[in-house]
Amino acid sequence: MSDADQPSAQPTATQHADHHDVLRVVGARENNLKDVSLELPKRRLTAFTGVSGSGKSSLVFETIAAESQRLINETYSAFVQGFMPSLARPEVDRLEGLTTAIIVDQERMGANPRSTVGTATDAHAMLRILFSRIGTPYVGPPTAFAFNVPTRVASGRMETKAGAGRTSVVRQQVYQGGMCPRCEGLGALNDFDLSAIYDESLTLAGGALLVPGYSMDGWYGRIFAGAGLPMDKPVGEFSARELKKLLHGEPQKIKVEGVNLTYEGVLTKISKSMLAKDVEAMQPHVRRFVERAVTFTTCPDCEGTRLSAEARSSRINGQNIAELCALQISDLAPWLRGVTAPGVEPLVAGLQHLLDSFTEVGLGYLSLDRPAGTLSGGEAQRTKMIRHLGSSLTDVTYVFDEPTIGLHPHDVERMNTLLLQLRDKGNTVLVVEHEPETIAIADHVVDLGPGAGSAGGEVVFEGTYDALRRSDTVTGRHLDDRAALKDSVRTPSGFLEVRGASTHNLRGVDVNLPLGVLCVLTGVAGSGKSSLVSGSVAGRDGVVVVDQGAIKGSRRSNPATYTGLLEPVRKAFAKENGVKPALFSANSEGACAGCGGAGVVVTELGVMASVESTCEECEGRRFQASVLEYTLGGRNIAEVLELPVGEALTFFSALSLKPAVVVLERLVDVGLGYVTLGQPLTTLSGGERQRLKLAVQMAERGEVYVLDEPTTGLHLADVGQLLGLLDRLVDSGRSVLVIEHHQAVMAHADWIVDLGPGAGHDGGTVVFEGTPADLVAAGDATLTGRHLAAYVGG
Numbered sequence: 001m002s003d004a005d006q007p008s009a010q011p012t013a014t015q016h017a018d019h020h021d022v023l024r025v026v027g028a029r030e031n032n033l034k035d036v037s038l039e040l041p042k043r044r045l046t047a048f049t050g051v052s053g054s055g056k057s058s059l060v061f062e063t064i065a066a067e068s069q070r071l072i073n074e075t076y077s078a079f080v081q082g083f084m085p086s087l088a089r090p091e092v093d094r095l096e097g098l099t100t101a102i103i104v105d106q107e108r109m110g111a112n113p114r115s116t117v118g119t120a121t122d123a124h125a126m127l128r129i130l131f132s133r134i135g136t137p138y139v140g141p142p143t144a145f146a147f148n149v150p151t152r153v154a155s156g157r158m159e160t161k162a163g164a165g166r167t168s169v170v171r172q173q174v175y176q177g178g179m180c181p182r183c184e185g186l187g188a189l190n191d192f193d194l195s196a197i198y199d200e201s202l203t204l205a206g207g208a209l210l211v212p213g214y215s216m217d218g219w220y221g222r223i224f225a226g227a228g229l230p231m232d233k234p235v236g237e238f239s240a241r242e243l244k245k246l247l248h249g250e251p252q253k254i255k256v257e258g259v260n261l262t263y264e265g266v267l268t269k270i271s272k273s274m275l276a277k278d279v280e281a282m283q284p285h286v287r288r289f290v291e292r293a294v295t296f297t298t299c300p301d302c303e304g305t306r307l308s309a310e311a312r313s314s315r316i317n318g319q320n321i322a323e324l325c326a327l328q329i330s331d332l333a334p335w336l337r338g339v340t341a342p343g344v345e346p347l348v349a350g351l352q353h354l355l356d357s358f359t360e361v362g363l364g365y366l367s368l369d370r371p372a373g374t375l376s377g378g379e380a381q382r383t384k385m386i387r388h389l390g391s392s393l394t395d396v397t398y399v400f401d402e403p404t405i406g407l408h409p410h411d412v413e414r415m416n417t418l419l420l421q422l423r424d425k426g427n428t429v430l431v432v433e434h435e436p437e438t439i440a441i442a443d444h445v446v447d448l449g450p451g452a453g454s455a456g457g458e459v460v461f462e463g464t465y466d467a468l469r470r471s472d473t474v475t476g477r478h479l480d481d482r483a484a485l486k487d488s489v490r491t492p493s494g495f496l497e498v499r500g501a502s503t504h505n506l507r508g509v510d511v512n513l514p515l516g517v518l519c520v521l522t523g524v525a526g527s528g529k530s531s532l533v534s535g536s537v538a539g540r541d542g543v544v545v546v547d548q549g550a551i552k553g554s555r556r557s558n559p560a561t562y563t564g565l566l567e568p569v570r571k572a573f574a575k576e577n578g579v580k581p582a583l584f585s586a587n588s589e590g591a592c593a594g595c596g597g598a599g600v601v602v603t604e605l606g607v608m609a610s611v612e613s614t615c616e617e618c619e620g621r622r623f624q625a626s627v628l629e630y631t632l633g634g635r636n637i638a639e640v641l642e643l644p645v646g647e648a649l650t651f652f653s654a655l656s657l658k659p660a661v662v663v664l665e666r667l668v669d670v671g672l673g674y675v676t677l678g679q680p681l682t683t684l685s686g687g688e689r690q691r692l693k694l695a696v697q698m699a700e701r702g703e704v705y706v707l708d709e710p711t712t713g714l715h716l717a718d719v720g721q722l723l724g725l726l727d728r729l730v731d732s733g734r735s736v737l738v739i740e741h742h743q744a745v746m747a748h749a750d751w752i753v754d755l756g757p758g759a760g761h762d763g764g765t766v767v768f769e770g771t772p773a774d775l776v777a778a779g780d781a782t783l784t785g786r787h788l789a790a791y792v793g794g
Helices: 056-073 117-121 123-134 219-226 240-248 266-273 284-293 309-313 321-326 329-337 345-360 377-389 409-424 465-470 474-478 529-536 566-577 637-641 645-654 658-669 686-697 716-731 743-748 772-781 783-793
Strands: 022-028 036-041 045-049 092-096 101-104 152-162 165-175 188-192 252-256 259-263 294-298 397-401 428-432 444-449 458-463 494-501 509-515 518-523 543-546 600-603 611-614 704-708 735-739 751-756 765-770
Touching: 022 056, 036 428, 036 444, 036 458, 045 056, 045 409, 056 092, 056 101, 056 397, 056 428, 056 444, 101 377, 117 123, 117 377, 123 321, 123 345, 219 252, 219 259, 240 266, 284 294, 309 321, 329 345, 345 377, 377 397, 377 409, 409 428, 409 783, 444 465, 444 474, 458 465, 465 474, 474 716, 494 529, 509 529, 509 735, 509 751, 509 765, 518 529, 518 716, 518 743, 529 704, 529 735, 543 686, 566 637, 566 658, 645 658, 658 686, 716 735, 716 743, 743 772, 743 783, 751 772, 751 783, 765 772, 772 783
Parallel strands: 045 428, 045 444, 101 397, 397 428, 518 735, 518 751, 543 704, 704 735
Antiparallel strands: 022 036, 022 092, 152 165, 188 294, 252 259, 444 458, 494 509, 600 611, 751 765
């Protein structure tokens, strides 16, 4: 080979690698995407817009991010992959130019009561190390300050052989943990309100037990009788021994009608079955029972700190670890700057950066001991974002799902700055967003549509923000939408009085919330809005709260099952055809034998990824062939479940099936007319799940509806429809209280209560009460007033 043939070692003006500057998607068909192909610029910020259900999440999360994660997983050995989640390849012809994808979504953090902001971000771990190094008096290693680690004592005999001799020593070893022994690190003790467990005037046979599922007509009645409990004696007349057996009886083997069974006391069984579960995951009637029957009190030994007395005895600069974790993070950071002990400088610097990052993302008002499960979706997303701000990684694809959720307009500018910082470090930033202020900072915009569900799934625009504003797409037409202040507002029919509210950061708030009108509760994130509602409004008679809690559901759950719509539909099919309703449930007798009613067959390949394929027997329709022969109005049950909500409303209206029509009308009201009845809940977007929950809870009989940021996940074009829904609720005689940051909802309100002026201990007071017009007239008096004035004037 001559010298001329040798590859040059000298850098040229452009290398071949420099041409890989786009992320290319070819033929994406995941969910409702219709053969989408596009090129996204790398190391730029790209915003994905479109109405809810148009396919944004399907393209960004379920295609681009999912394939990136799947390819990374495949680099591990087959053995390691066996311990990792199995990811199927997305429905796409080709993806080129992928880089490592880091997803920062709005999924709430786990509701495990042992998880806090400190444990979720490693801040608590760093504090524990700091106390184990320089805390006085010395208590022990870092585990001595961990409220999830109990103190353990081990003892035993050790023998040592040396030549012909043998030495025997008895040793005791203490493994120091920081858990409070009384509350086991939970900070609270639970007790039962016995009046919610049983009615002492009734007998067991007469229905004395008020616990869900404890019917004496079935096996429970036989078990209680078999255990020797008096069935025809009022519980109030039980002897102390009988009552102890009823409530606290230990597991006992008994034989009832020749069947071996186990008897357990009622409270013993409840503690194992109900209290061991996440309250959010319970069925609604069970959750209501637990909230009514179980009372939680602060642990008197640790005073709610979760820590043992030894852990609380160690101090640095006069503060123990529990006191520091209770501080607002914006106050903890200055305290840490005063720690100058030698040997811990790198640890202090790392913790300082972490705490400063909290303030940067607008979460300085949190404390490290705040339970992770109490964070909103927006707070959880920003908490996850913290670990990436100081990362040295570059050329990474960051994927954000509506990062401005839960942010006051004042905080949106700060979030935009953080997104641009990530981009400027050389990363590709993909953002699914509805907020015009965030879309405006994007280098590239992809608009999907034109509609939702089957009417969407296409790229209707690609280009700059200014070009999108001039385009004729749904998003382009609504970018400059401004809701005007109303000419006249409703007059309150009364007031819901709140006096001395002091939950979390509230400072003895006294406020009258008007009834019979649309009242908006606003203020910067952390100002005390949710605290006011949860501590002083929720739980009152006639109050229905629609919060941001996630919908729990598997692949088998769908809008028809979740809303209760399937029940009248099954009964109508059964009545029409003279058969049992159970035949028309894919989870019961009518299920396809080949797939068990799932519609798909999952093939496990040992440690390799599982393969999911459509069931050949039912062709994905989930039901037995014999069941599909029965029809109602000319359609079988599978065809009915394939109908979009809007078409189903027309179909059941023609059949005069009123129970189904009522449910479907509520789904249309919240903007879900395009979702199919049988669509798995796992495929719904965040905004769709939120509105599905709203539709269900609208059915509850209440006089006051409290909605927590109902515009979450809503496209600009859908906000008007939501305002119409809120107006209909008020006009029907209900009172509506909305926690909201969206200026369109503020402008449309009859009354505004603004909390602030800041977050955490800088908030917690009412800074304004009055009409939207009065708030705008006040101008710069409050942050909310300033932004609302700019909105209606823009």
